[in-house]
Amino acid sequence: MKVIIIGAGIAGLSTAWYLQKEYANALDITILEASGSVGGKIQTKNIDGFFYECGPRSIRGDFDLINELQLQDEVLVASKYAKRRFLASHGRLKAFTWIKCLPAILTYPLRWSRTPGDVSIATYFGERFGASFVDTFIDPFCAGIYAGLPDALSYQACFPKKRHAAQIFTFKQGMQTLTSVLAVKIKGKILLNTKVLRIDDHPQNVTVLTDSGLYTADRVISTVNPTAMLPPEDPLRLVVPQVPKASLVTVSLGYYEDLLPERGFGFLASSKEERRLLGVIFDSCVFPQQNGAYKTRLSVMLGGAKAPHMLELSDDALYSEAVDACKKYLGVGQPAHVWAVTRHPHAISQYPVGHLQRMQVLEEALTGRRIQLAGADLYDVSIAGLIKRAEAGVFMNHLGLAHK
Numbered sequence: 001m002k003v004i005i006i007g008a009g010i011a012g013l014s015t016a017w018y019l020q021k022e023y024a025n026a027l028d029i030t031i032l033e034a035s036g037s038v039g040g041k042i043q044t045k046n047i048d049g050f051f052y053e054c055g056p057r058s059i060r061g062d063f064d065l066i067n068e069l070q071l072q073d074e075v076l077v078a079s080k081y082a083k084r085r086f087l088a089s090h091g092r093l094k095a096f097t098w099i100k101c102l103p104a105i106l107t108y109p110l111r112w113s114r115t116p117g118d119v120s121i122a123t124y125f126g127e128r129f130g131a132s133f134v135d136t137f138i139d140p141f142c143a144g145i146y147a148g149l150p151d152a153l154s155y156q157a158c159f160p161k162k163r164h165a166a167q168i169f170t171f172k173q174g175m176q177t178l179t180s181v182l183a184v185k186i187k188g189k190i191l192l193n194t195k196v197l198r199i200d201d202h203p204q205n206v207t208v209l210t211d212s213g214l215y216t217a218d219r220v221i222s223t224v225n226p227t228a229m230l231p232p233e234d235p236l237r238l239v240v241p242q243v244p245k246a247s248l249v250t251v252s253l254g255y256y257e258d259l260l261p262e263r264g265f266g267f268l269a270s271s272k273e274e275r276r277l278l279g280v281i282f283d284s285c286v287f288p289q290q291n292g293a294y295k296t297r298l299s300v301m302l303g304g305a306k307a308p309h310m311l312e313l314s315d316d317a318l319y320s321e322a323v324d325a326c327k328k329y330l331g332v333g334q335p336a337h338v339w340a341v342t343r344h345p346h347a348i349s350q351y352p353v354g355h356l357q358r359m360q361v362l363e364e365a366l367t368g369r370r371i372q373l374a375g376a377d378l379y380d381v382s383i384a385g386l387i388k389r390a391e392a393g394v395f396m397n398h399l400g401l402a403h404k
């Protein structure tokens with residue numbers, strides 16, 4: 001059976017890996033990737049010894065995948081400081097502890113209003129713990145995970161019930177190790193610089209038109225929203241959720257000196273505190289083994305749903321914005337010895353209220369179809385979540401293949 005996977009990000013690569021693992025040589029897998037490299041948002045850079053991640057910098061989870069890829073010796077677990085988190089508050093940093101939530105939790109029994117069904121994260125926590133709890137604790141959480149705003153995100157879709165504490169880790173050579181090794185160990189073909197333009201689901205097969213040729217398969221799994229690629233008459237077009245995306249910018253800063261006043265994972269800023277800054281990650285504290293000559297490495301996250309226009313600023317303006325934020329909250333105002341800007345247009349899915357109900361409709365529409373979907377627009381934006389979903393083998397059933 002021929003299977004085409006669209007997109008060589010972590011969703012596409014891990015899907016290919018688990019299909020290969022389950023069916024060995026029974027499947028002929030081809031991954032079509034629009035860009036010139038694998039990994040999607042996962043891109044590690046090392047410029048003259050300055051090591052930084054353009055996109056995700058760590059994974060929270062534990063997987064058999066690491067052992068299966070024989071990457072155990074490459075894993076780098078976050079330092080003890082990763083447990084210390086800070087919030088930006090009135091121009092200063094405050095260590096986050098659960099005790100700070102106590103007043104809101106103690107008044108919890110006094111609040112009885114509950115809107116039934118799915119509601120926004122702001123409504124859910126606002127009804128239970130009050131508006132200032134949302135502004136102080138929930139808004140920064142939304143900035144940190146979704147680069148989003150609590151009144152635009154669905155509580156049900158963004159707060160999955162089962163969350164287990166797991167370690168935070170990366171790899172000695174950075175996050176890209178995972179996707180590069182997957183790409184090498186996947187036996188199928190990976191065609192780079194191959195952008196999918198159209199997908200036609202016929203009774204006998206699926207044809208996939210790309211900018212470099214036409215491909216035929218028995219099944220297609222798209223990790224990108226397929227709406228624009230489907231013909232107008234395909235009913236899937238009407239039910240694929242159009243999930244809004246937040247755009248953000250990462251400014252990576254490196255300094256030879258040890259400048260941080262506090263050790264920790266970093267800090268987050270609520271939208272009331274800062275209109276353009278999402279937060280700053282203290283990379284040099286979390287993974288000091290990657291520091292090289294740079295004793296302080298910071299990632300300043302700007303923009304997100306609260307300031308989408310930030311992507312339009314020049315590199316110099318973004319750098320200044322980042323240095324200003326570091327000066328204000330960390331007292332680090334001197335020019336960085338090295339810096340780099342990465343823009344992430346339409347990068348993080350913002351599941352709106354009612355998203356899971358729309359997903360149910362989509363799942364029904366996908367039953368029996370040759371086209372299946374994966375990727376961060378569906379249920380989880382985290383790398384751990386995307387890998388777990390691929391591992392759970394949802395595609396096996398949809399592909400009409402039973403688990404072995």
Ligand SMILES: Cc1cc2nc3c(=O)[nH]c(=O)nc-3n(C[C@H](O)[C@H](O)[C@H](O)COP(=O)(O)OP(=O)(O)OC[C@H]3O[C@@H](n4cnc5c(N)ncnc54)[C@H](O)[C@@H]3O)c2cc1C
Pocket residue numbers: 006007008009010011012032033034035038039040041042054055056057058059060194195196197223224248250344347348374375376377380381382383384386
């Ligand atoms: C700045 C940033 C920081 C993040 N930090 C973390 C973190 O620390 N931990 C974490 O767990 N998650 C983090 N995330 C989220 C996580 O990185 C993403 O949700 C995840 O990597 C998405 O994987 P994906 O495979 O679904 O999509 P992508 O990585 O976007 O891959 C999709 C691929 O499809 C390709 N493609 C698109 N259109 C076509 C087409 N028409 N034809 C062929 N190919 C196409 C793209 O080129 C791309 O390679 C972060 C995200 C960002 C932006």
